[in-house]
Amino acid sequence: MIRQPGKYKYSQLETFKESLELLHLKRKTIIVNIIILLTAFMVGYFMISINSETRDILAAVSLFVILLSINLAFYSYDDDHYNNLKIAMYINTLGIYTIALVLIFLFPIPSVFATLFLAYAITSIYQDYKSMLLSNLALFLSGLILLIRYPNVFEIVGQQDSQRIFLIIFLSVFVLLLTLSSYILIKRKNFFYNQLAHIKECEIRNVELFYEVDKIKTGKTLKSEEYYKELSKFSTELSKKIGIENVFSRKIELLRDLKKYNINKILEKYTEYSLEEIEMISQMEIEVNQKMKMIGLKSSQSFGVEVTKKEIFSETQFRSFKHFGDDRYVKIISFVVFYCLLKVNKPYLKALGEEKIKDILMNSEYFYRVDKDIINIYFENNEVFDTILEDHMEGSW
Amino acid sequence: MRAIFNRIKNSEFLTFNEVLRLKVAIVTVFLFAFTALAIPQSTYNDFSWDIDIFVTVGFALLLMLTILLLAINLNRWAMHFSIYSIAGLTLYYVSGSTQFYGYILFFVALTVIIFYQDILTYLIYGMVVTGYGVLYISQKGDLLVGINSTNADVSILTYQTILIVFYVIFLIQFIVSDSIYEKLNNEWVRMNKVVGKYQEFTLENLKEIIEKNNKEPIYKNTSFHQAVNEISIFINEFFEEDAGSIAELVEFYFFLHEQDVDKIIEDEKVSSLTRKYASQLSKYLLNRKSELVSILFDFSTLFKGDDKYSELRYEYNLDNMFDNKIDKLLSLSILYKYLKSECTQLDKYGKVNRILTHEEIVELFVSKEFREFISYEQVNFFLDNQELYREFL
Numbered sequence: 001m002i003r004q005p006g007k008y009k010y011s012q013l014e015t016f017k018e019s020l021e022l023l024h025l026k027r028k029t030i031i032v033n034i035i036i037l038l039t040a041f042m043v044g045y046f047m048i049s050i051n052s053e054t055r056d057i058l059a060a061v062s063l064f065v066i067l068l069s070i071n072l073a074f075y076s077y078d079d080d081h082y083n084n085l086k087i088a089m090y091i092n093t094l095g096i097y098t099i100a101l102v103l104i105f106l107f108p109i110p111s112v113f114a115t116l117f118l119a120y121a122i123t124s125i126y127q128d129y130k131s132m133l134l135s136n137l138a139l140f141l142s143g144l145i146l147l148i149r150y151p152n153v154f155e156i157v158g159q160q161d162s163q164r165i166f167l168i169i170f171l172s173v174f175v176l177l178l179t180l181s182s183y184i185l186i187k188r189k190n191f192f193y194n195q196l197a198h199i200k201e202c203e204i205r206n207v208e209l210f211y212e213v214d215k216i217k218t219g220k221t222l223k224s225e226e227y228y229k230e231l232s233k234f235s236t237e238l239s240k241k242i243g244i245e246n247v248f249s250r251k252i253e254l255l256r257d258l259k260k261y262n263i264n265k266i267l268e269k270y271t272e273y274s275l276e277e278i279e280m281i282s283q284m285e286i287e288v289n290q291k292m293k294m295i296g297l298k299s300s301q302s303f304g305v306e307v308t309k310k311e312i313f314s315e316t317q318f319r320s321f322k323h324f325g326d327d328r329y330v331k332i333i334s335f336v337v338f339y340c341l342l343k344v345n346k347p348y349l350k351a352l353g354e355e356k357i358k359d360i361l362m363n364s365e366y367f368y369r370v371d372k373d374i375i376n377i378y379f380e381n382n383e384v385f386d387t388i389l390e391d392h393m394e395g396s397w
Numbered sequence: 398m399r400a401i402f403n404r405i406k407n408s409e410f411l412t413f414n415e416v417l418r419l420k421v422a423i424v425t426v427f428l429f430a431f432t433a434l435a436i437p438q439s440t441y442n443d444f445s446w447d448i449d450i451f452v453t454v455g456f457a458l459l460l461m462l463t464i465l466l467l468a469i470n471l472n473r474w475a476m477h478f479s480i481y482s483i484a485g486l487t488l489y490y491v492s493g494s495t496q497f498y499g500y501i502l503f504f505v506a507l508t509v510i511i512f513y514q515d516i517l518t519y520l521i522y523g524m525v526v527t528g529y530g531v532l533y534i535s536q537k538g539d540l541l542v543g544i545n546s547t548n549a550d551v552s553i554l555t556y557q558t559i560l561i562v563f564y565v566i567f568l569i570q571f572i573v574s575d576s577i578y579e580k581l582n583n584e585w586v587r588m589n590k591v592v593g594k595y596q597e598f599t600l601e602n603l604k605e606i607i608e609k610n611n612k613e614p615i616y617k618n619t620s621f622h623q624a625v626n627e628i629s630i631f632i633n634e635f636f637e638e639d640a641g642s643i644a645e646l647v648e649f650y651f652f653l654h655e656q657d658v659d660k661i662i663e664d665e666k667v668s669s670l671t672r673k674y675a676s677q678l679s680k681y682l683l684n685r686k687s688e689l690v691s692i693l694f695d696f697s698t699l700f701k702g703d704d705k706y707s708e709l710r711y712e713y714n715l716d717n718m719f720d721n722k723i724d725k726l727l728s729l730s731i732l733y734k735y736l737k738s739e740c741t742q743l744d745k746y747g748k749v750n751r752i753l754t755h756e757e758i759v760e761l762f763v764s765k766e767f768r769e770f771i772s773y774e775q776v777n778f779f780l781d782n783q784e785l786y787r788e789f790l
Binding site for chain 1: 496543689705764
């Protein structure tokens with residue numbers, strides 16, 4: 001059975017992850033461009049100090065200027081910033097290698113060959129899969145072609161044999177190790193983006209769960225009329241105090257009407273507001289809309305939440321049934337209790353069918369929360385699990 | 398090998414310790430190749446054959462030691478020894494001959510250190526390797542000048558500059574990624590704690606519902622005990638012959654629900670084995686906000702409302718949510734009213750039954766943490782008119 005790890009991901013994650021990534025991509029683009037600018041100055045200085053021809057200096061510096069101008073253009077174009085910066089990133093990756101190769105052909109000596117490593121270092125700041133792939137390919141292929149087709153680049157004064165085979169081996173190891181390093185790092189980076197996006201959505205859903213259970217407990221829902229009545233009184237007094245007409249009353253009336261009428265009727269009645277404004281105001285509606293309740297509950301819990309340095313990157317923060325150092329018995333029992341709980345009716349979640357549980361465990365992040373051997377035993381014997389549980393619980397509690 | 402590839406593929410789900418272990422394993426494979434390469438390379442270097450043999454055997458032993466450290470789970474030590482190995486190999490390669498590949502090896506050594514992605518390790522070991530590389534070029538750089546070179550001094554300077562800049566750029570990369578990931582992780586841990594509070598409330602409400610309906614909690618249900626027991630024994634059969642030995646621990650697990658677990662864990666009179674199991678199982682108890690309860694609640698959210706993503710979905714700052722000043726003040730008043738009317742705190746019996754007082758709300762509003770929700774301007778407006786808030790909302 002082929003796994004589909006994204007099948008049970010919250011649908012909102014990808015868009016939010018993109019906005020998170022954009023924030024960091026902007027920062028990385030600026031850093032890369034500063035480094036490119038400094039490198040341009042350095043190259044210019046070296047070329048002048050060895051009395052290179054003006055034509056060569058201008059050629060090299062122009063390449064830097066072109067690359068920086070392209071970056072500036074993409075950065076300043078605000079529409080679809082995420083994709084623009086991605087394109088700028090790919091152009092940068094290839095552009096930096098192009099400049100390095102131009103320099104190598106201008107100065108075919110071993111020390112300048114090492115500029116390819118610098119090109120790699122600069123592009124590695126992006127920590128992006130496609131950019132990493134481009135960079136690795138560019139480094140390996142250009143290095144290999146230079147070693148095979150242009151051996152004079154590596155010829156050293158007084159040495160007959162440049163031992164190119166060692167150079168090829170070391171270059172391969174260099175590229176391979178850095179590829180693995182970047183791959184693991186990028187995977188972890190994506191994991192963090194994913195975790196943060198996940199917990200943001202998880203928070204909203206946990207608040208919904210809280211309200212759902214609270215409603216079962218109290219049998220009541222929040223009554224907005226009481227809110228609006230008091231808000232009206234408050235706004236009248238407030239307006240009196242600051243000596244202005246009551247600018248809140250029309251909006252309070254609108255909030256009242258939002259739960260009664262559909263949007264067309266609202267637009268008809270409140271002609272002074274555009275659809276956009278009404279949508280914005282509707283976030284304050286408290287009976288049907290969750291937003292203000294969410295802010296209320298979230299803000300009431302904001303006090304006293306402290307994060308210590310020790311807790312950051314700590315394994316204990318990841319909730320699972322396979323903690324490092326836990327006994328195998330504990331890993332088994334914890335998973336079995338979890339499994340059995342999924343199969344009984346709960347006030348907030350009905351008993352799940354065997355196929356559904358198997359599908360979720362197989363195709364979601366929960367797959368990684370259970371010890372590998374134990375989850376495999378479950379997948380191979382889930383019908384036995386089901387039978388045992390049915391024998392004892394018969395689907396009820 | 399397939400296992401290693403699979404682990405690399407799923408490395409984001411590994412713990413930090415597991416990732417480090419995986420990295421050391423990969424580096425060790427490369428180091429073995431380098432050590433083996435030292436044999437043909439020895440024909441080109443200036444060392445006598447006995448030194449070559451001694452060095453090769455020495456490196457092989459060093460690698461064995463790294464593997465041993467990995468085997469006994471001393472992964473961090475193994476990492477250090479693998480770095481010593483690559484540094485030693487670099488030293489051996491560059492001391493015995495003056496070839497351009499010797500210079501490339503400095504980059505390879507730095508790459509190995511970069512591979513571990515540990516800023517302090519890179520700062521120290523990376524600086525030592527770079528420093529030695531610069532020193533090596535100053536001493537032997539004139540033997541590495543290309544035949545097309547027009548100026549030997551500039552050639553040497555280029556070698557040194559590129560090595561230093563390479564080190565510095567990766568240091569920048571470390572600082573950038575460290576600060577990003579630390580910030581992301583900090584926020585994630587903080588949010589985990591806040592979500593934990595909601596889950597604690599949900600659990601308390603569930604306990605009240607069960608109590609009100611005169612039902613017994615699931616952890617007291619005998620059928621449930623039996624089901625857990627039998628499935629656990631069934632799984633354990635795949636691991637050991639005496640599969641039934643887990644049954645005792647299942648019984649102990651349910652027994653713990655009736656006890657003060659923290660007291661058992663701290664009680665030195667209790668056997669260390671009992672304390673160990675109590676500590677490990679406490680993470681999965683059903684009568685407190687444990688990891689298991691959290692995972693279960695999170696799991697159930699897979700079936701909750703699935704509204705479309707909008708730009709303001711995760712925005713909770715009233716100042717950012719609204720453009721209009723009146724809207725900002727109106728939303729502030731609604732927030733105040735909510736906090737003053739709804740139960741958002743645990744009472745002295747641990748139930749979600751307490752409402753914040755005006756004074757507590759004032760304290761919340763002026764706190765640093767609350768800037769996540771309202772601006773200074775809104776706080777000042779609230780403070781100037783707090784009597785009206787208190788009286789009419």
